[in-house]
Amino acid sequence: MASGKRTLETIRLNAPVDPSRLADLQIGTVVYLDGVLYTGREGVYKRIIEDGETPPVPLEAISNVNFHCSPAAAVDDHGGYKIGGVTATASFRFAKWLPQWFAQTGCKVIIGKGGMSSADYREIFVPAGAVYLTTVGYGTGALLGRGIKAVQSVYWLEELGIAQAMWVLRLENFGPLLVESDLQGNSLFEQANAHINRNIEQLYAGLKAPALGRFGETVDKKDELV
Amino acid sequence: MIATELIEEAAYNLMFNASIRIPSDYENGVIGMAENEQGELSAFVLESMLQNWQAAREDNRPMCADTGLPRFYVKAGNEAQLAGGFVALEEALRSATARATHDVPLRPNRVHPLTRQDNNNNVGIRAPEIDYSFEPAADWLELTTVHKGGLFGTDYRMLFPGDGIDGIKRFFLDTMIAFGKRGLACQPAIVGVGLGGSKDTCMVLGKQAACLRVVGDRNPDPEIAQLEEELKELGNRIGMGAMGFAGTSMVLDCHIEVGYTHTGGMPMSVHSFCLSSRRATARILADGRVQYRSDPRWFTDFMRRNSLSWQAANEHLKQSG
Missing domain, CATH: 3.30.360 (Dihydrodipicolinate Reductase; domain 2)
Structure with missing residues (x-):
């Protein structure tokens, strides 16, 4: 096996996360969580921020960790919940709701897929003192599912459906996650992109352009599309 | 009856x-990639995925x-x-x-x-x-x-006969780079390429090439088989691995399916199956x-x-x- 795993630093944190511990999170650090988090994605954001609805429960009292996820879950015959796998959904789509979300809920940690743009970190995350943890894979659904010890509660299941409802989940050794953005707004994906961009011109060298061009929002292969 | x-x-x-059992051809392919991956983070991701598939089997969970x-x-x-x-x-x-x-x-x-x-x-x-x-x-x-x-990793373009293999390679790279950054395409994956047909059949061919052929399978046409090898190698030379981190684990295999097409055109589709290839x-x-x-x-x-x-x-x- 490659040598990667041995050299990455690993940290175990309790959620809600003590804000003083966020400074320990360097990009590329592996994180496992215990404690409690809640899920929230476009359905929840829209209700609370755009429609001005009161959160179903005071979020700051539950956790400061928001997971961009909808679990593979089912309601069992006894009215309980069975959670199989858990994976994140791509976070960049939710940037527009986050400034108000951070202000309103005291959220300090976002867990998701793919991270946010550098501008989002600079303009939204850094002022809010928030960090971004990315899931790994993507799709370590079974490992993350193992890390969920119980469904503490679920809100708006009726209104939003299983995929968009707000799930409050109790965790034990929930991971692996990687620190994608730290308190300074540094980004692991940005580092990777810079590395890959150095090779791009060489990759295309000698390949003639197609006869018919296409309208597009960028032609620079080094640009990010998120 | x-x-x-x-x-x-x-x-x-x-x-x-x-949903629970990763196909053996795919798992063995990723084991091979993990052994060769020099990128520290990309290797970590692949090893996590191997553990994930083991956990899925043990727990009977997706x-x-x-x-x-x-x-x-x-x-x-x-x-x-x-x-x-x-x-x-x-x-x-x-x-x-x-x-x-x-x-x-x-x-x-x-x-x-x-x-x-x-x-x-x-x-x-x-x-x-x-x-x-x-x-x-x-x-x-x-x-x-x-x-x-189904959200990322797929694209279609009408190319023309004069665009040739260069055009195919460029569009392949375009799609890999656009969706590979940040790992949106959930690579490494089996990448399917549809060439020819009408627009709708071109999309279907690429999708089926990605999802319905196993790692190591080659198109029976030797010229197409060679292009499969070339595109696979090209994708792994981008410098991008799992989750878009530096590395070489991008294309686990490339499968091309063709259909006779309009004499003036060469439509092409690209489809990336998931890192968890579920079939x-x-x-x-x-x-x-x-x-x-x-x-x-x-x-x-x-x-x-x-x-x-x-x-x-x-x-x-x-x-x-």
Whole structure:
């Protein structure tokens, strides 16, 4: 096996996360969580921020960790919940709701897929003192599912459906996650992109352009599309 | 006569197999990639995925919580007889999808595109998709289910004959880079390329090439097989690995399927299957036995229509002309 795993630093944190511990999170650090988090994605954001609805429960009292996820879950015959796998959904789509979300809920940690743009970190995350943890894979659904010890509660299941409802989940050794953005707004994906961009011109060298061009929002292969 | 209940049960079992058990060809391919990956973070991701598939098997839980869009590919032997015909078959596949969604459980992903209404069972208008092919001189029925994510990693472009192999390579790179950054395409994956046909068949060919052929399989046409190797190598030379981190693990394999196309065009589609490549197949024999496997064996000679009676047609023309 490659040598990667041995050299990455690993940290175990309790959620809600003590804000003083966020400074320990360097990009590329592996994180496992215990404690409690809640899920929230476009359905929840829209209700609370755009429609001005009161959160179903005071979020700051539950956790400061928001997971961009909808679990593979089912309601069992006894009215309980069975959670199989858990994976994140791509976070960049939710940037527009986050400034108000951070202000309103005291959220300090976002867990998701793919991270946010550098501008989002600079303009939204850094002022809010928030960090971004990315899931790994993507799709370590079974490992993350193992890390969920119980469904503490679920809100708006009726209104939003299983995929968009707000799930409050109790965790034990929930991971692996990687620190994608730290308190300074540094980004692991940005580092990777810079590395890959150095090779791009060489990759295309000698390949003639197609006869018919296409309208597009960028032609620079080094640009990010998120 | 193949009973509807048997079809429903096999389809239900396939939903479990596909979502929980990573196909061995794919897992072995990723083990090989993890051994060779020099990128520290990319290697960490691959090792985590290998642990994830192990956990899925041990716990009987889905390897990925994004169910993707569960669908069925049906291959019917020309002599197969189904109780209730194909209408009953479709009912059985819909029922199996709904039952398995609750029982695995799978995330109910399927919603109305405008109202976003969710039946909470992955069944709805045109969902699951059911596609058909046929096989001569057979009396069995084969069902394959594929659970593939669908938001990133796919694109289509009309190229022209003069664009040549350069055009194919450029568009391949464009798609890999656009969706590979941040790992949105969930690479490394089996990448399917559709070349030719009309726009819709081009998309279908690329999708089926990605989802219905196994790692290591090569197109029977030696020239196409060589292009498969070249595109695979090209993708792994981008410098990008799992999750878009520096590395070489981008394309686990590349499969190309072609169809005769307009004389002036060369349409191309690119599809990346998931890092959790979820597919499972069952053959239901006429005597009621069911055999499960992970290789769909979808692209037979008959399926590619590359062994039809050309000779006879030409002979016929000569004789009548």
